[in-house]
Amino acid sequence: MTEKTPDPAEHSVEHPAKYADPARPAEHAKISLSGVGKTFPVRGGDEFTALSGIDLDVAEGEFLVVVGPSGCGKSTLLDLIGGLARPTTGSVAIDGAEVRGPALDRAIVFQQYALFPWRTALRNVEFGLEAKGLGRRERAEIARRHLDLVGLSGFEDRYPHELSGGMKQRVAIARSLAYDPGVLLMDEPFAALDAQTRDSLQDELLRIWARTGKTVVFITHGIDEAVYLGERVAVLTSRPGRVKEIVDIDLGDRDEREDLRSSPEFAAHRHRVWSLLKDEVQAAQRLTVPAPRKEAIRRG
């Protein structure tokens, strides 16, 4: 179901100055990955290296987007920051403290909404607050406020099956924000949505980010989405995933632009990210070609 495009005046990004100053001093790193590698055991006793030698700092309040070819380890990277997995080498730290497991200072939003079908929108948003031990009235008040933040006032009593895909994802975002984590981790959250709903949710997310000051790490396959959302875009190599380059995105004053995606600055950043990705996608495809064809390619 396609949603109505929000009124730009109502949904403008409040502090575009962040975009003009992508460089942040390293001492303010909110998230810090140092020499991070991740291997998985595979059948036959071998190991598969998904990530290798990742050094990456994300500043407090920054919006970092991660792109890379399929299978390069983007979700694995997010799992490590989220504490859902531990690195094989190196360390992951939030506010200088090593990540040893999931915690309420981080929230993860996945591509599939992961809502409880038997709970209303309000009760879904309340879920994270239950773990915080808040009373029922306070939970309901905070949940209402966050549903309002994502534009879902009036939908509190709807069940997930009564909501569109975009609305469900808004509920998932509200649920993640309600318990006030400093870090929001998003794994292709808009990939399953139609283009118009995706565009509208991108604007919503920027508005929420500007209002709440969260540190966001956002994974996507979409180059346009990466350039539109990110203050910086980290391009990963084909597997094992390493940081190939980090591109600073400066799109000037967003509020002044009618159609940011058509601007020359947008096109230049888009081209830069595309060029960096192109070789990696080709390399990833070569890695997945079945053995007999590999021989044919080598001979050719």
Ligand SMILES: Nc1ncnc2c1ncn2[C@@H]1O[C@H](COP(=O)(O)OP(=O)(O)OP(=O)(O)O)[C@@H](O)[C@H]1O
């Ligand atoms: N638990 C696991 N055991 C073994 N291999 C794994 C495991 N989890 C991930 N992998 C492998 O690690 C690599 C990276 O996976 P990951 O899902 O992080 O990639 P990705 O970049 O997010 O992929 P995509 O863009 O297709 O979603 C893949 O080759 C995957 O098969």
